[in-house]
Amino acid sequence: MRELKKVLIANRGEIALRVIRTCREMGLRTVAVFSDADRNAPHVRAAYQAVRLGPAPVGESYLRADKILEAAKATGADAIHPGFGFLSENTTFVQAVRDAGLIFVGPSPEAILAMGDKIEARRRMVAAGVPVVPGMEDPVTDPELLRSEAERIGLPVMIKASAGGGGKGIRIARTMDELQSLADRASSEAAAAFGNGAIYLEKYLEEPRHIEVQIFGDSHGNVVHIGERECSIQRRHQKVIEERPSPLIDDELREKMGAAAVKAAKAINYENAGTLEFLVDKHRDFYMLEMNTRLQVEHPITEATSGIDLVRWQLDVAAGKPLPMTQDEIKHEGHAIECRLYAEDADNGFLPAVGTVKRLEWPGGNGVRIDSGLYEGMAVTPHYDPMLAKIIVHAHDRDAAIARMSRALSEVQVTGVVTNAAFMRRVLHSEPFQSGRYDTHTIEGHPEDFAPKLSDARRRDIACIAAAMAHTLRSRRGFTARDSAPRSSRSSAWVDAFRPGAAS
Amino acid sequence: MRELKKVLIANRGEIALRVIRTCREMGLRTVAVFSDADRNAPHVRAAYQAVRLGPAPVGESYLRADKILEAAKATGADAIHPGFGFLSENTTFVQAVRDAGLIFVGPSPEAILAMGDKIEARRRMVAAGVPVVPGMEDPVTDPELLRSEAERIGLPVMIKASAGGGGKGIRIARTMDELQSLADRASSEAAAAFGNGAIYLEKYLEEPRHIEVQIFGDSHGNVVHIGERECSIQRRHQKVIEERPSPLIDDELREKMGAAAVKAAKAINYENAGTLEFLVDKHRDFYMLEMNTRLQVEHPITEATSGIDLVRWQLDVAAGKPLPMTQDEIKHEGHAIECRLYAEDADNGFLPAVGTVKRLEWPGGNGVRIDSGLYEGMAVTPHYDPMLAKIIVHAHDRDAAIARMSRALSEVQVTGVVTNAAFMRRVLHSEPFQSGRYDTHTIEGHPEDFAPKLSDARRRDIACIAAAMAHTLRSRRGFTARDSAPRSSRSSAWVDAFRPGAAS
């Protein structure tokens, strides 16, 4: 047992704030780190102390392991929580933290390494008797081998980055013609994102559901599973909406997948929070995809139904305490859904959006949790992940949870940056989601089902509203023009439209 | 069974928004009503439709039963939810709603009447075998009778308004000398607040705890209790912090009080949500104080531990459905605390504060619920209740809930209006609250325990911060002065302090 007193959080945004909140509730002091772009960010303000790392680009700030260790030393932190992304699965960093005599709140470098290389992980899992998706046991570089392996596995195939995660470096090849060019693109994206361009092929399952199992291990050899999360609502191979329990899973399958997840974790002596990702096909057969050796973005839905604070468990386990519950003591109540608020234009190919947040209002009320790193005045830039916030609801059953999330999303007000809030409401109200019969291809396979619809009556309302709003803005402009500086030429065309005589 | 499709909410602020939220989650359309002061309020924006009642004063808006019924008719509402306060316990209004063929979401006028007159209620409860605080069975007007009754009951005595509620019209007389003048004041305050100046005397219990029991009845004769709420943290006879379970109550006492509450409700054929308020003395004997025949401000802590949406139950019961759970099925998990954010200066006699909200930020994260009627730009005026919002937390045990609430309160940011957020944090960290040994006199009996403390080091920090802030504000002022209108003379002294040459 080692006592934790001060924790440095080597991350930014909502996850840094989320970790800081639990630390505060446990009476631990916290150290935030920040780039110049994040000086006024919520995680900086919520922390006990805050240390600047450098300019906005992640290579000069949040990926600077040396500066982070320096900050930990200067502030007297005794532990580092990595959040997810950035350095959370970087074994060199983890080793450096340990070498500096600090506690790394997460698994051992060995466990990360075992699962970090997707191909190596496949080998170990096969050996441990965990089912995996048919695919390659080695990375591929030779174009000839690429073709022959694709033929062996059978088209369509997924091209995946060996060091991948977060949907990056993934391509699907449906024909032999496009195989090589897609492989090249996946490899270059992986090289840019992870510093490792190695790729491999995996069978592409039809109508697959992406279902993952939360596990937790301690330093005393105990491993438990804390139920599944259904993550099949995806676009661009990234999750958008998650729920728990999965509408697909019954108690029997839940137990089987849970047992497989515990087996996988034990095979690598896993400690701390981890997630086993599975694909479940239409025959309800499941295959392990990969293990995420860190806290998962969507962990709050597990917290909502289990009542467990997973970050509190992380910090206790990192201090050497045993898990506070046995498998039998872990129970789930009700239904939870998480929606990821992205800065993106869902009506335009889900392109990431940038801008400055002018106005911000969050939903409130019963059963609604907001984990957000947003603030008014924040510039959403291409430097960081486009995920702005997570909205999590909990209710007594699935229908009530869907209704609650729809209500909550309608209360989200972000002005200045385009978000996917309205898109997610359309998904919630769609037949596939309502019925619970959806898979990872539902969104991109049927984009028209989730596109905005505009009735004639609505169109007339909008015309009326637009006229009244335009007139009001013009009047206010005229009123405020006296005391304010000249406006930029950008809006002059708009002003011209309302010059005297323009309207009859 | 009558179907509800559209509900008019005859209230404002956080409770109107709270009811609207559940209506939306149930697929019901909503009609908000508003005074001119509330045109941009959250309840107006969240509702499907909104109807103006009149100017800001409540007598011209939220108490205008005629205008509310007119709005219901005009919008085709089939039910009216009264929230709490305003017309919620006004039997004339309730009867008028029913006469208009609409559903009143609450108890019958007869049940309200039976409990609305505190003296009449005492009589009925004594008859039903529910323990009540020793006191008078009739209102008092004659000064001679006032003295003799006070002598009979024994000093100190509470002077209470017969039609009272919300701590208004309450005085405590400790000597015979002050009895008459305090009675006069209580009576005049009651007359102003409730249109009824009748008062009566009740034994003033020493070290009493104010503990209430949530009950629920349906139109089929079922009544259940949904656990207690501890409401002893009070100032000015108004609740500030509530928790559930009560640190005082064990399962045996909980069952006894629950049974008494059900007995009381059944004695008046009570339907819908109601609350039995008890005083519990240091011998753990309990006495019924009064019944609130409506939803209670602090209902969310019951929702947090039971998982029940009490407003959903209200609407279902009003539609004629039976209670969805039996007594045995109602279970509680974990610990919940509510803090009421008031516009008041806790460091200065808890005087109500006014102002305009310049900036607003709410806490978020795991286990935190915000029910608020506040918004940026809102003018907090003397027209309405000074309660601005409720912060509710839920955690696995009492210590974790206290820590979570402390963390949440520290994240509350309201600029422009003085609030009691810091005061409530001091209460949470005080010995009486931490140990759970507190009573209704704790706050006002020992004000020094909850006063802000300022160490020398802190004082020096503040001096440094003040100098830097003052200098920064002055610089910005100089910068912005060029494009903005002249500032009011109010701040000229401040500007003078920084004119050139003022600082060496």
Add this chain to the structure above:
Amino acid sequence: MKYHVLIDGEHHAVTLAADGSAWSVTMLDDDGAPSGKPVHIDIGTLREAHAYSLLVNQRSIDVAVEEQGSSLSMVIGGGRYKVDVLGEREYLAHSIKAEQGDGDKTVEAAMTGIVVDVLVAEGDAVTKGQTLFILEAMKMENEVKASVDGVVARVARSAGETVNLGDVVLEIE
């Protein structure tokens, strides 16, 4: 006052009149005569020039609005609408320009990022849906596709260049 409102190019004519402290808006038919009942709109300001609370015939509707050149970008109930509101003279000018047609179709960067690759060259014939260039932003590579058939008239940016929102990357005739 008469306004012409273009929603995705579709034309609506309306008249606007003061209705106490609010507005009364009436749709006009092709002959400029009122069609349908007036719509009553009360506008509450949540954040000047950004966010408004509207009561449209007592229906409560939040509107987030941004001026983009001569257009309004409005978010209403989650839907995002780009709308042009023009006076008579502007509408006339607009109509004439529309009749003449606008020859070139510019393809702009929909976000700030780095051009990873340009897959077409000047003079190439492209078909709708064909990938034109790849833009990297927020750690993702985004394929930008042609929205019309045509011929590439100009390639304004090349691989490796940083582009800002709205920068023209290439033009299709």
Add this chain to the structure above:
Amino acid sequence: MKYHVLIDGEHHAVTLAADGSAWSVTMLDDDGAPSGKPVHIDIGTLREAHAYSLLVNQRSIDVAVEEQGSSLSMVIGGGRYKVDVLGEREYLAHSIKAEQGDGDKTVEAAMTGIVVDVLVAEGDAVTKGQTLFILEAMKMENEVKASVDGVVARVARSAGETVNLGDVVLEIE
């Protein structure tokens, strides 16, 4: 720059120097010599003239600030502090005024409301803690008590009158 900071009347002298983009503040002792190490303060603006994020020797502290005449009202970590920050000349003027003493003690309305009753008259001797008048606001009657012993010099308002925050209701000598 040198400033005099008065917290609840207690005096602190400091010097302020630019420290890169931030500030370095040093406390001064009675002789004007530095006492203790400089405090480094970085100021981030959350809402101009209202809310700031401070890093004080890397400690993260939110400050809400309002100007009230020549004073600053600051909320720091939940505590509310009314602070006067004065230059040398102002501090001198302030000191002279303080030495002369201010004779009268005004009792002001601490909130907007209606005077329900005034319980004292001109010439009455009052003791600390005695109720002076009753003010109704937000549906509550609030008893305003004397904070010092003295004699009522003037009663400026009477029962039934509406008073605003800061209005003088009576004066005690």
